[in-house]
Each structure stands twice: as structure tokens, then as C-alpha cells.
Amino acid sequence: MAVDLHIHTTASDGRLSPSEVVREACRIGLTAIAIADHDTVAGVEEAISAASQQCGLKVIPALELSTDVEDSEVHILGYFVDIKNSRLLDQLAELRRARIDRAKRILDKLRRVGVDIPFEDVASLGKDGFVGRGQIFRAMINAGYVNPAMPHHAFEHYLGKHGVAYEEHYGLTPYDAVDMVLNAGGIPVIAHPARTASDRLVGDLVRHGLMGIEAYYPGYTAEITSHYLDLARTYDLVVTGGSDFHGPTAHQPVGIGGVWVPDDIINNLYLRMKE
Ligand SMILES: [Zn+2]
Ligand SMILES: [Zn+2]
Numbered sequence: 001m002a003v004d005l006h007i008h009t010t011a012s013d014g015r016l017s018p019s020e021v022v023r024e025a026c027r028i029g030l031t032a033i034a035i036a037d038h039d040t041v042a043g044v045e046e047a048i049s050a051a052s053q054q055c056g057l058k059v060i061p062a063l064e065l066s067t068d069v070e071d072s073e074v075h076i077l078g079y080f081v082d083i084k085n086s087r088l089l090d091q092l093a094e095l096r097r098a099r100i101d102r103a104k105r106i107l108d109k110l111r112r113v114g115v116d117i118p119f120e121d122v123a124s125l126g127k128d129g130f131v132g133r134g135q136i137f138r139a140m141i142n143a144g145y146v147n148p149a150m151p152h153h154a155f156e157h158y159l160g161k162h163g164v165a166y167e168e169h170y171g172l173t174p175y176d177a178v179d180m181v182l183n184a185g186g187i188p189v190i191a192h193p194a195r196t197a198s199d200r201l202v203g204d205l206v207r208h209g210l211m212g213i214e215a216y217y218p219g220y221t222a223e224i225t226s227h228y229l230d231l232a233r234t235y236d237l238v239v240t241g242g243s244d245f246h247g248p249t250a251h252q253p254v255g256i257g258g259v260w261v262p263d264d265i266i267n268n269l270y271l272r273m274k275e
Helices: 018-027 044-053 086-112 119-123 133-142 151-158 174-183 199-208 222-235 264-274
Strands: 003-007 032-038 058-069 072-079 187-190 212-216 238-241
Touching: 003 018, 003 058, 003 072, 003 238, 003 264, 018 032, 018 044, 032 044, 032 072, 044 058, 058 174, 072 174, 072 212, 086 119, 086 133, 086 174, 119 133, 133 151, 174 187, 174 199, 187 199, 187 238, 187 264, 199 222, 212 222, 212 264, 222 238, 238 264
Parallel strands: 003 032, 032 058, 187 212, 212 238
Antiparallel strands: 058 072, 072 187
8 A cells, every 4th residue: 555645747737647647646556646736726626537437546635835935935735625615716826827927037037047938838838827947947958958967956056946047936925825725624734844944934834723744755864754753743743745746757756656655644634634
């Protein structure tokens, strides 16, 4: 039994459609996945219906919200959000509009350093008008601006938090994101904290309603994971984990199910949902 609670699809910046993700998860024998696209729940229904027709895999509705804090970018996952909640859907539509503005600002900055990518090239890579740094980076690769031997370096240099063309997200704070998830009946979980969030911020977010922490993640050593398991015990947080799969690319080589996550995680998540 294995699970993967952090997967992106073509509903945001992933390379596989929700049905393709389900097919792959079934093929490798996972028992549960969460579709956690950036700022959208548009891929969830397709995944649920594909799963019921295929191997009966459990699909947990989720999303991932990007927020800014002073010197980093914090991501909040929301598990079991009500994907029909009209307030949530309005908020997400607003975030997507802001993403388009942000992508245009990033492209302006790139142009100033000699990287000329038309907005249409970026938009054509995202489903339903989704534009993020993933699409911008792929457009840069397609146009030959990225040294294929060092894609990670290029991403950080141009688009990373301290990159030359970085632009903040729409002013959403991690506290706003926690509220959005709670208001939609979901469980707010801080994603990949080691990259982005201090333990102090985690504590502050817990006091604001944060309920979980992603302790299993690509590249996390046993020490990092055990640090976050301790933190989870301290704050009574549910523990999650997943591959953050976006597609089989050189930039993100870990496949679906590619991160070991203990089985009981899924039961704990369901228990927390019922509380
Ligand atoms: Zn993330
Ligand atoms: Zn992610």
C-alpha cells in the first residue's frame, strides 16, 4: 500500500492530465492520491471519475495555494476542500486573473535581461488559461534560453524567489490561504516547509488554524523528515507527504509515488477530517 498526496496535473502546471495521473498511479499500485493543483480544483472531478473506472484508487480533492512572506514563498495545501464551494471558486478565479497579470510582469522583466518570450507562448502551455512559472520556464526551454545541462540553476537564476525576473504573488499571505481552506471545509497543511518556512512561522500558522505539515517530500533526508515529525507532535499536526509530481522532466525527476510515505498517513488525514 502506498500513497502520494501531492500531485499536479494539466489543470495547473503538470504535464499529465488527471486521467493520465490516475492511470499511472493505478499502474504502480498506489491506493490513494491527492490532486493538488496550483490555485484550482479543476482537475479533481476528472481524476475521481477516471479512478472509479480504473482501479478504484482513492482520489482526495486538494489544491495548493502560493503565498508570499518576507523573504520566501510559502505554499499551503488544502485537503478535502469542497470543490463546489462557490466562495472558494470565486477566490480561485480571482487568483488566476492575478496570475495572468503576474506572468506578464515576469515576461517584462525577462525582456529587460534579453529573454524575449511572447505571452501567447506561455499561455498555450497551460490548460484553461493557467499561467505560472512552470509554463514560463517551459517556454524559455522551448525557445532555447535554458542550458539543458543546468535547468535548476536557470530556474533559480531567472524565476526563483531571488531571481532576476521574480515577481510576488498577488499579496496572499499564508494566513489568508489557511482561512480559504478552512472556509471551504478543508484541512490546511503547510507544503514542503524545509524550503520555505521557519519553525516559528509554522507555530504562528498553527495558532491561526493550520492543521498539518508535509514531512515527506523529494530530497528530504531522514533528519529533515524527523525534525518535522517532531514539530507535528509538538503542535498536534497531521503529517502528509508526496512527490510534488509535475511531469517526467529533468527539472523534477521524481515520479508519481516516488517519495516513500507511510501508509497510516491517509487514515490520520481521514480521522482529522471527521473531527
Ligand atoms: Zn509547492
Ligand atoms: Zn506542488
